Amino acid sequence: xxxxxxxxxxxxxxxxxxxxxxxxxxxxxxxxxxxxxxxxxxxxxxxxxxxxxxxxxxxxxxxxxxxxxxxxxxxxxxxxxxxxxxxxxxxxxxxxxxxxxxxxxxxxxxxxxxxxxxxxxxxxxxxxxxxxxxxxxxxxxxxxxxxxxxxxxxxxxxxxxxxxxxxxxxxxxxxxxxxxxxxxxxxxxxxxxxxxxxxxxxxxxxxxxxxxxxxxxxxxxxxxxxxxxxxxxxxxxxxxxxxxxxxxxxxxxxxxxxxxxxxxxxxxxxxxxxxxxxxxxxxxxxxxxxxxxxxxxxxxxxxxxxxxxxxxxxxxxxxxxxxxxxxxxxxxxxxxxxxxxxxxxxxxxxxxxxxxxxxxxxxxxxxxxxxxxxxxxxxxxxxxxxxxxxxxxxxxxxxxxxxxxxxxxxxxxxxxxxxxxxxxxxxxxxxxxxxxxxxxxxxxxxxxxxxxxxxxxxxxxxxxxxxxxxxxxxxxxxxxxxxxxxxxxxxxxxxxxxxxxxxx
Amino acid sequence: xxxxxxxxxxxxxxxxxxxxxxxxxxxxxxxxxxxxxxxxxxxxxxxxxxxxxxxxxxxxxxxxxxxxxxxxxxxxxxxxxxxxxxxxxxxxxxxxxxxxxxxxxxxxxxxxxxxxxxxxxxxxxxxxxxxxxxxxxxxxxxxxxxxxxxxxxxxxxxxxxxxxxxxxxxxxxxxxxxxxxxxxxxxxxxxxxxxxxxxxxxxxxxxxxxxxxxxxxxxxxxxxxxxxxxxxxxxxxxxxxxxxxxxxxxxxxxxxxxxxxxxxxxxxxxxxxxxxxxxxxxxxxxxxxxxxxxxxxxxxxxxxxxxxxxxxxxxxxxxxxxxxxxxxxxxxxxxxxxxxxxxxxxxxxxxxxxxxxxxxxxxxxxxxxx
Numbered sequence: 106x107x108x109x110x111x112x113x114x115x116x117x118x119x120x121x122x123x124x125x126x127x128x129x130x131x132x133x134x135x136x137x138x139x140x141x142x143x144x145x146x147x148x149x150x151x152x153x154x155x156x157x158x159x160x161x162x163x164x165x166x167x168x169x170x171x172x173x174x175x176x177x178x179x180x181x182x183x184x185x186x187x188x189x190x191x192x193x194x195x196x197x198x199x200x201x202x203x204x205x206x207x208x209x210x211x212x213x214x215x216x217x218x219x220x221x222x223x224x225x226x227x228x229x230x231x232x233x234x235x236x237x238x239x240x241x242x243x244x245x246x247x248x249x250x251x252x253x254x255x256x257x258x259x260x261x262x263x264x265x266x267x268x269x270x271x272x273x274x275x276x277x278x279x280x281x282x283x284x285x286x287x288x289x290x291x292x293x294x295x296x297x298x299x300x301x302x303x304x305x306x307x308x309x310x311x312x313x314x315x316x317x318x319x320x321x322x323x324x325x326x327x328x329x330x331x332x333x334x335x336x337x338x339x340x341x342x343x344x345x346x347x348x349x350x351x352x353x354x355x356x357x358x359x360x361x362x363x364x365x366x367x368x369x370x371x372x373x374x375x376x377x378x379x380x381x382x383x384x385x386x387x388x389x390x391x392x393x394x395x396x397x398x399x400x401x402x403x404x405x406x407x408x409x410x411x412x413x414x415x416x417x418x419x420x421x422x423x424x425x426x427x428x429x430x431x432x433x434x435x436x437x438x439x440x441x442x443x444x445x446x447x448x449x450x451x452x453x454x455x456x457x458x459x460x461x462x463x464x465x466x467x468x469x470x471x472x473x474x475x476x477x478x479x480x481x482x483x484x485x486x487x488x489x490x491x492x493x494x495x496x497x498x499x500x501x502x503x504x505x506x507x508x509x510x511x512x513x514x515x516x517x518x519x520x521x522x523x524x525x526x527x528x529x530x531x532x533x534x535x536x537x538x539x540x541x542x543x544x545x546x547x548x549x550x551x552x553x554x555x556x557x558x559x560x561x562x563x564x565x566x567x568x569x570x571x572x573x574x575x576x577x578x579x580x581x582x583x584x585x586x587x588x589x590x591x592x593x594x595x596x597x598x599x600x601x602x603x604x605x606x607x608x609x
Numbered sequence: 610x611x612x613x614x615x616x617x618x619x620x621x622x623x624x625x626x627x628x629x630x631x632x633x634x635x636x637x638x639x640x641x642x643x644x645x646x647x648x649x650x651x652x653x654x655x656x657x658x659x660x661x662x663x664x665x666x667x668x669x670x671x672x673x674x675x676x677x678x679x680x681x682x683x684x685x686x687x688x689x690x691x692x693x694x695x696x697x698x699x700x701x702x703x704x705x706x707x708x709x710x711x712x713x714x715x716x717x718x719x720x721x722x723x724x725x726x727x728x729x730x731x732x733x734x735x736x737x738x739x740x741x742x743x744x745x746x747x748x749x750x751x752x753x754x755x756x757x758x759x760x761x762x763x764x765x766x767x768x769x770x771x772x773x774x775x776x777x778x779x780x781x782x783x784x785x786x787x788x789x790x791x792x793x794x795x796x797x798x799x800x801x802x803x804x805x806x807x808x809x810x811x812x813x814x815x816x817x818x819x820x821x822x823x824x825x826x827x828x829x830x831x832x833x834x835x836x837x838x839x840x841x842x843x844x845x846x847x848x849x850x851x852x853x854x855x856x857x858x859x860x861x862x863x864x865x866x867x868x869x870x871x872x873x874x875x876x877x878x879x880x881x882x883x884x885x886x887x888x889x890x891x892x893x894x895x896x897x898x899x900x901x902x903x904x905x906x907x908x909x910x911x912x913x914x915x916x917x918x919x920x921x922x923x924x925x926x927x928x929x930x931x932x933x934x935x936x937x938x939x940x941x942x943x944x945x946x947x948x949x950x951x952x953x954x955x956x957x958x959x960x961x962x963x964x965x966x967x968x969x970x971x972x973x974x975x976x977x978x979x
């Protein structure tokens with residue numbers, strides 16, 4: 106059921122692409138320019154994913170496993186770049202081009218710029234689940250490795266990392282698909298990627314057929330990435346059994362404590378400081394600030410209600426898929442899990458447009474209601490939730506569930522009283538990810554929202570679109586602050602636990 | 610682990626907030642519903658109940674408008690309309706192209722009554738798909754023939770002129786090009802700002818193709834591409850850079866200068882950027898329109914009234930003053946400081962032919978600009 110929901114836009118896509126017949130599909134797709142764009146998209150995806158893995162895993166380890174100063178604060182703030190929509194991030198980076206020493210006289214743009222900006226705002230997809238995983242894994246195995254004489258680096262690579270492998274792979278996959286489907290950042294930073302070709306066909310040529318045909322190529326690329334990710338998790342992950350979880354002692358970094366903190370701070374200055382500076386400049390640069398006052402509250406409520414409805418629906422759909430994937434690994438569950446990821450590689454505008462058609466013709470009473478938007482969020486962001494659920498469930502031992510079952514508890518009760526509470530940190534992180542992402546979603550929201558409803562993201566888009574930067578700034582600030590709340594709750598209460606302090 | 614899972618918390622909060630917005634939503638559809646007392650303009654103003662008898666189509670006192678133009682530019686005049694007629698306007702805002710795609714995708718089941726578009730091309734494209742219905746002859750005739758559809762499915766609302774913005778400090782008036790073709794010459798190497806991904810530039814290229822032919826258009830584009838142009842995403846970015854002096858000249862629509870002056874809180878004359886109109890019917894000064902069309906097969910009296918209002922003196926005056934565009938009807942003066950539309954000797958282009966941006970985009974891509 107859940108998988109079927111996610112496949113709705115993909116199915117529609119292939120149906121529409123098939124209308125033209127195979128030869129028309131080949132005509133549209135088998136062109137040098139398409140190959141060129143696909144190559145750029147894949148290269149960007151590879152670079153950004155690799156960078157996200159390094160930054161995300163590194164930050165997660167430093168915060169949860171080392172004595173890096175300020176880790177309590179960093180643990181929360183490191184998740185915040187996720188709250189910045191990529192189009193805002195790119196825009197704010199471009200508008201500080203004049204302050205960047207390496208951009209002489211011109212404008213920040215191109216492959217390097219796009220890779221930098223996307224990495225800065227995508228690495229939390231890796232950081233959050235991995236930090237939650239590090240917080241949850243019993244350090245016993247690491248202790249054993251260390252006591253047997255393995256150095257800290259070897260222990261990290263041979264014990265710590267493999268234990269969090271599912272979360273790392275899941276996070277990397279999300280970062281990859283986000284990059285593949287992103288349009289906002291690459292458009293503003295002027296990098297020709299595949300999403301841009303879809304956009305051009307749709308928005309300037311009024312050629313839906315071509316746009317949808319091109320989008321099928323993205324589905325194929327997504328498939329390839331999924332296949333690659335699937336290969337990294339062949340073996341059954343190591344699972345801690347029995348004893349209560351003990352929190353890991355902080356690894357002492359010695360003289361590296363401050364460089365480590367400085368490194369994390371640098372990431373944050375780049376990811377949050379740059380937009381901050383831009384927004385302050387914007388606010389001072391225009392006269393339209395007052396317009397924001399009247400619209401602000403309505404936009405906040407719009408953002409919250411749409412995002413919450415979306416999160417609710419997404420989590421409900423994600424639970425069965427995630428549990429299935431973690432507890433009954435096999436051909437069927439792998440297919441189901443992959444299915445929910447397919448739509449995630451599509452740009453929001455394609456998913457939105459397919460739901461416009463289906464909503465207007467088949468689900469008229471739901472069309473242009475909150476629930477249609479929630480459904481779009483669910484199809485787009487289901488993978489965020491599924492990765493979190495399956496990662497969290499896989500980390501808790503099935504033995505406890507078996508024990509509950511052997512004592513006569515029916516499956517429903519086992520799920521409610523054993524599986525879910527044990528997986529709560531992962532579920533929380535998943536819900537937060539969905540919530541954050543839903544709040545900054547733009548293209549599908551624009552197409553499907555109830556007429557007259559606005560969100561902070563749509564207000565932001567509308568204001569920057571006509572150059573009213575002063576009005577845009579408060580929306581952007583609010584969006585980030587608002588998104589910070591669920592992140593804070595989750596990071597603090599359940600997900601990411603900073604390492605205990607050590608006294609020297 | 611306690612039973613208070615984050616999920617349960619989220620659920621409660623969601624229910625709470627959904628309730629809240631439902632309340633807020635009721636209030637958002639504006640200062641509407643009570644018909645304004647007192648003075649109302651012309652025959653088009655009547656209370657909702659009168660309209661049902663007067664109009665040709667059905668009337669329910671409510672119009673759903675899909676607007677491809679920005680809320681800040683459009684909402685005030687819609688509020689005026691609601692105040693004067695008592696007809697509620699529900700508006701969806703999105704980009705013109707996205708809105709056109711949405712309308713075509715919705716087809717017969719579209720909730721929209723009216724489509725307000727940024728450019729004639731989008732109206733042409735939706736009309737071709739059979740989304741738009743024919744308008745009252747009387748309405749059509751208020752607008753000059755060259756600014757409306759031959760078959761009466763859409764009508765121009767405001768005019769915008771393509772211009773060359775230049776920086777007063779770095780370019781003297783004597784040096785300005787007479788025709789847009791000159792921009793491919795050596796003199797302008799590295800100095801011209803263009804926005805090839807922007808619809809207004811693509812519409813200009815479409816006009817070039819239609820009037821001068823494919824080969825001429827290709828030659829111009831290639832010449833421009835070889836002249837090391839300054840590529841930007843949007844007209845506004847070009848203008849900002851021209852005003853700052855980073856670019857000497859740039860091809861934009863005329864009203865951007867006024868919008869930027871307003872946002873900056875200065876008089877248009879005090880900006881470093883100035884507007885140059887190409888002369889003698891040169892395509893560089895193409896006049897395009899923002900326009901409006903009725904959606905669906907059924908004629909809706911309220912929708913027709915909205916179109917009439919926007920074409921009335923009041924409606925047109927609003928656009929002149931607030932969006933700095935050219936009026937489409939007689940008797941309304943263009944914004945101060947701009948040459949009259951007739952004096953521009955606007956190039957002779959059939960706006961109905963500008964709905965094929967696809968081939969233009971291809972040409973722009975082949976030239977290397979995109």
